[in-house]
Amino acid sequence: MMCVKNLYFKAFAGRKAFYSKAYITILLIALSLVSSNFFTHASVVQLKIQAVDVRDAPLAGAKVTLFAPPPGAYLVAEAFTDSKGVATFTLTDPPDEVNVFVSWKDIVVAQSKIASQSGFSKIICNVGLIKVRVMSLTNKIVSSFRVSLTWGTYAGPKSVYNFTDKDGFAVFASMPLQSYNLDIYWFDTSYKVYSETFTPKPDTVYEVKAPLYEFLVEVRDTSGRPISNAEVVLGNSLKTFKSYTVNGISSFGNLFAGTYSLKVTYAGTVYRRMDVNIDSDKHVSIVVPAIKTYTLTVQVVDEYGKPLANSKVTVVDAENKVRGEVLTGSSGSVKFTLQEGIYRVYVVYGTQTSKEDVQLSSDKFQKIVVYTASNTLTQTTTPYFTGLDPTPIILVLASILIAIAIFFIIVKRISST
Incomplete structure (x- = not known):
């Protein structure tokens, strides 16, 4: 009996020790979790990234995307650059490094890996000035032609165009320096005179010889x-x-x-x-065939003899066909080469018009006057002095007479009583 009792007490003591150890272990784990949550704070960093082109000019409106590096790559943040080309990020618990992608005109123009704690980083993008010069096969300048650039993007094909200037240049600013389809159109029409694929280089003029x-x-x-x-x-x-x-x-x-x-x-x-x-x-x-012609010189002047520039002069023949039409210069003069005959000359200056008939059988000078001054008649009404208005005086006198009459009537009634 004593042996059984001793065994019972030993078992109870062992179980009590087990529960005590388990309790202490759970308590330590709970304290560890509480202390870790209490003393650990979220890490917040600010990161600024500036996007510039190959000439170090800022790219305003570029899209900057941050990804966590693999494995487990995920989107960290995304923002657009301001007028100084800077995109600002406020990151909470970021990875130690991020992969940076800069997109411009719907195409990635730069990729880099930077430390999240770097604070500021400048990224040079593959963006620059594209200059295309169009010449003919005989090296003559081609001006006023439409030059189009087309490129592929993740949003589909995109294109821009410009016209060649007087020196044959078409300039495209802030363009991705990548492969393009180059198309050149005949002036402002839809007819394509040249097409090829090219990849521009920074600060390099790409010259095209078009079959013209x-x-x-x-x-x-x-x-x-x-x-x-x-x-x-x-x-x-x-x-x-x-x-x-x-x-x-x-x-x-x-x-x-x-x-x-x-x-x-x-x-x-x-x-x-x-x-x-x-x-x-x-x-x-x-x-x-040799035809005898004469020169008709027309000068347009105002009523004071001053030449009138920008006057439209039209010459019409006897069959009412227009034989010439031109604007006068600073001298007010224009010249027409005409055969012998009778002509009517019309002149329009602003809203004023004039015309003259001319018999041409030799070189002739014809002066045409256009009256430009507007004569405005102004009527002036002279007031006449007519003296004082008698109406108030008459009213006063009438009032006095009425008052006197009433006075005598009252006096007469009093005396009669």
Whole structure:
């Protein structure tokens, strides 16, 4: 019996010790968790990233994306740069390093890995100035042509365009320096004269030789003398050009290969219509019969004899056909080359008009006056002095007479009583 009792007490003591140890262990774990939560604070850092191009110019509006490095890569933050090219991030418990991606015009232009605690980092992006110069095959400048750049992005194809200036340059600022489809269009039309794929380099002019040609028209009379002021019109279904010969020559440049219609008019008469096939630089001579023509000089002046610039002068022949129309310069004068005949000259200056009939049988100078001053008649009414108004005086006198009459009536009644 004593043995059983001793065994019972030993078992009870062992169980009590076990529970005590378990209790202490649980208590220590709880204290550890509480202390870790109490003494541990979330880490918050501020990170600024500046995006610049290859010339160190800031990229405003660039998208900056931060990813945690693999394994377990995830999006940390995303922001756009300000006017100084800076994107500011406030990061809570960030990874030690982040992968930075800078996007510009829907394409990644820079990628880098930086420390989250760095505070500030500048990233140079593959963005710069693209200059394209367009020349003809004979090294003549091509101006006013539309130059288009197309590139692929994660949002689909994108394109921009610009026109070549007087020196043949088309300039594109802040462009990703990557592969482009380069398309050159004939002036402002939809006709493509050149196309290729190229990759621009920083601060490098990309020069293009487009297959364009020059067409020269020479107009002479039957004796071989050059004829000036002949009207030459050249065109196709896309565009029409008009010029006037100088010393018998009129030239048209930057023409693509194809068929054009040509019309030559002199002194109001059409002397040549023809189709011209242009596939290289070409020269055409047009012979015009010798015609006796005269010069009509018209000067437009106001009523004081002062020349009027920017007056529109139109010459119409006896059949009511317009033989010339031009604006006057600072001298108020214009010249027309016309055959012998009767003409009517119309002048428009602002809202004022004038016209004159001219008999032309030799060189003639005609002055036309346009009255520009507006005569405004102003009527002045002279007030007449008519003296004082008698109405108030009459009213006062009448009031006095009435008062006197009433006084006598009252006195008479009193005396009668």
